Amino acid sequence: MILWVFIFSLPCLGWAAEEKQEYKFDLSEIEKKPYHLGGYGEFRPVVNGLDHDAALYKLRFYNLDEGKTTKEYNFKLLVDGSYEQDNARFFLRLSYDVNNTYLGWKDDLTPYEAFLSLKPSHSLTLDAGKKVAKWGKGYAWNPVAFIDRPKDPDEPDLALEGYWVLSADWIRSFSGPLKTLSFTPVFLPVLEGINDDFGKTGQANIAAKLYLLLYDTDIDFIFFTGGSRTTRYGVDFSRNLTSNLEVHGEFAYIEDFQKRYIDSKGNIFSSTYDAISYLLGVRYLSERETTYILEYYRNGTGFTKEETQDFYSFIDRAYDRYLATGSSAFLAKAQSLSQGNYGRPNPMEDYLYLRISQKEPFDILYVTPSLTTIVNLHDSSFSIAPEIAYTAITNLELRLKATFLVGGEGTEFGEKPNNYRIEFRARYYF
Amino acid sequence: MKKITITLVLLLLALPAYALDGTQLLKQIDRNLNPENFEMYRKLINVEPDGRKKEFVLFSAKKGLDKIAALFLEPASERGRSTLRLGENMWLYIPNVGKPIRITSLQSIIGGVFNNSDILQLDYAAEYDVVKVDETGNEYLLLLKAKTKTVAYDQLKLWADKSKKLPTKIECLTEANMLIKTLYFKEVKDFGGGIVRPSYIETDSPLYKGYKSVMIFAKIQKRDFKDEVFTLTFMPNIDSLRK
Numbered sequence: 001m002i003l004w005v006f007i008f009s010l011p012c013l014g015w016a017a018e019e020k021q022e023y024k025f026d027l028s029e030i031e032k033k034p035y036h037l038g039g040y041g042e043f044r045p046v047v048n049g050l051d052h053d054a055a056l057y058k059l060r061f062y063n064l065d066e067g068k069t070t071k072e073y074n075f076k077l078l079v080d081g082s083y084e085q086d087n088a089r090f091f092l093r094l095s096y097d098v099n100n101t102y103l104g105w106k107d108d109l110t111p112y113e114a115f116l117s118l119k120p121s122h123s124l125t126l127d128a129g130k131k132v133a134k135w136g137k138g139y140a141w142n143p144v145a146f147i148d149r150p151k152d153p154d155e156p157d158l159a160l161e162g163y164w165v166l167s168a169d170w171i172r173s174f175s176g177p178l179k180t181l182s183f184t185p186v187f188l189p190v191l192e193g194i195n196d197d198f199g200k201t202g203q204a205n206i207a208a209k210l211y212l213l214l215y216d217t218d219i220d221f222i223f224f225t226g227g228s229r230t231t232r233y234g235v236d237f238s239r240n241l242t243s244n245l246e247v248h249g250e251f252a253y254i255e256d257f258q259k260r261y262i263d264s265k266g267n268i269f270s271s272t273y274d275a276i277s278y279l280l281g282v283r284y285l286s287e288r289e290t291t292y293i294l295e296y297y298r299n300g301t302g303f304t305k306e307e308t309q310d311f312y313s314f315i316d317r318a319y320d321r322y323l324a325t326g327s328s329a330f331l332a333k334a335q336s337l338s339q340g341n342y343g344r345p346n347p348m349e350d351y352l353y354l355r356i357s358q359k360e361p362f363d364i365l366y367v368t369p370s371l372t373t374i375v376n377l378h379d380s381s382f383s384i385a386p387e388i389a390y391t392a393i394t395n396l397e398l399r400l401k402a403t404f405l406v407g408g409e410g411t412e413f414g415e416k417p418n419n420y421r422i423e424f425r426a427r428y429y430f
Numbered sequence: 431m432k433k434i435t436i437t438l439v440l441l442l443l444a445l446p447a448y449a450l451d452g453t454q455l456l457k458q459i460d461r462n463l464n465p466e467n468f469e470m471y472r473k474l475i476n477v478e479p480d481g482r483k484k485e486f487v488l489f490s491a492k493k494g495l496d497k498i499a500a501l502f503l504e505p506a507s508e509r510g511r512s513t514l515r516l517g518e519n520m521w522l523y524i525p526n527v528g529k530p531i532r533i534t535s536l537q538s539i540i541g542g543v544f545n546n547s548d549i550l551q552l553d554y555a556a557e558y559d560v561v562k563v564d565e566t567g568n569e570y571l572l573l574l575k576a577k578t579k580t581v582a583y584d585q586l587k588l589w590a591d592k593s594k595k596l597p598t599k600i601e602c603l604t605e606a607n608m609l610i611k612t613l614y615f616k617e618v619k620d621f622g623g624g625i626v627r628p629s630y631i632e633t634d635s636p637l638y639k640g641y642k643s644v645m646i647f648a649k650i651q652k653r654d655f656k657d658e659v660f661t662l663t664f665m666p667n668i669d670s671l672r673k
Contacts, residue, residue: 023630025473025646029487029504032672038506080510080525089670119670122656134528159526171664173657179516182663211663216519218532218662238532240519243580246532285534359541365478394484395507429506 039079042427046072049420055312057417058319059334066102073100078159089117093159112161125169132162133186135209135222136250137238140353141297143252143277144234146224147188147207153345153353153374154385154403163188163195180213190228203227230256244285251278257301262337264313266330275300295353302349305378309410311342348412350377366392381407381414395429452560456572458595460553463627467493469671470650476542479640486540488549489672495556497660500549501668512668513539515550516660518580523665530662543611543633543643547582554588557581568592583610594618596627611635621650
């Protein structure tokens, strides 16, 4: 009897011992070192369900037979490294991607960021190198992100590759309604081999952002000019209306924007106009810890419903011609256009974005389900993506996500090469 | 009659002294907890209902009544994230996302019982008025009411040690007197520089049954900061404050 009592009490002794050691804080955990290395490794297998009737399927797979689905195996290693000495700091972010798709194996090593930062004082920072700006307050879209690469609205939180720049941040604080003012000028050269995917090469470009915290509202005034892209102006804001309701918006005015579009017969047209894009959104956190993000986006540089339908019609004609004659010349023309503005995420004019996520529903620990939808307001096609994230193990994130594309013939989501996409992501931070 | 009148007058004169004492007492409690401008390191431990623990290490900098910033040092998945509070404004910066977003005081970016207002705690005297002070044995009991609707908890009941003028327990309540959480201040420690205060806070909540959260303090020291440190633009650089 005594033995059984002893055996059953052993775990309690273990717990008691654990409890005594539970609240430890070793000062070596907070020792600052001049260098740092960290990041994450990620494995992301994907299954795409193909839509054989879609125009973009025909464009991509016209000479391939991949069956009903394609699979991808994606590996990513994102490494952040930094070294700090006195007022100087060097930061490097490298992304190494290895992908296996229906096209075979491919790998790519890209420095996302690599810059030297000097801080003569807390009010002034000078940066030189490859850097990401990430301007704008929108979640899914940022019309005022004049010097950023476009982000994927399906994955707006992903790290992006920067551009080579010289920039500065000058900050001033005040008491009164204007609490903070900061000014960020940026010099962005575009030369062969340096930022040459930004726009016209052999050009110098200037951008600037003026930030104010005024009456508890974040406000940015943004400007860009140069030879690589046309001059543009922007403003954005973000403010809490109540403690759990935030509203934000962006407005961009782009001078002399040139839009190239195609008709159903393959004739290419160009129009130049001053484009206006804007976004308005809200973020709400309920008492049950449900987060809602709702945004409306007007893309002033986008294609109309007719222009997009003409593009898809041209692809269908080009595909029929290929089947009849074996010539892929017209398909090549369509492919060239699809790598330009037609190939952007959300290339048309008016969109709605809604994301709902719930922290630990029904008290299921470490689980966060979410649902995201993007609706094209002109053709009523949409994507809908339920997902579930699991974070029970420290530094390990698991996520399962399915995306379904719904739309009829001639619509944005209806003409995408796939009907659905199922993706699993395992990410380990170190 | 004359005696009654004199007694009444003396009592009336004493009342403002009590109200003043309550506010002064609360300010003293604030100063005993932390200097007005300081830096510190904390470890937050969330104990989940299944017994598992999640630990977070933070560096924090505070200035004046309403400026506080915090930087996550551990675990690796949170490293580099920072939060900033400037008056009633609160933001979260995630390095991958690359830009700060506004968050609310009632949200918890780390989960567990502590929320953002607990992590970015301002002086109690900055956010609360003293309604009443009672004395119970060797403790004061202060009843506090939030100054504005944006404060996380509408009411606080704060028990403080009379001799040390340090809190021992705080109950956080709604306007309807519903208990949200209780904070227990334990193990008073000398951090040097005249800072002698509880070295850890334990909290539990009837709304989070089975959860427990603990905050352990280390290396608290007075330090002055420029105002520009507590701005959105500086958030990616908070780590440069650490020595």
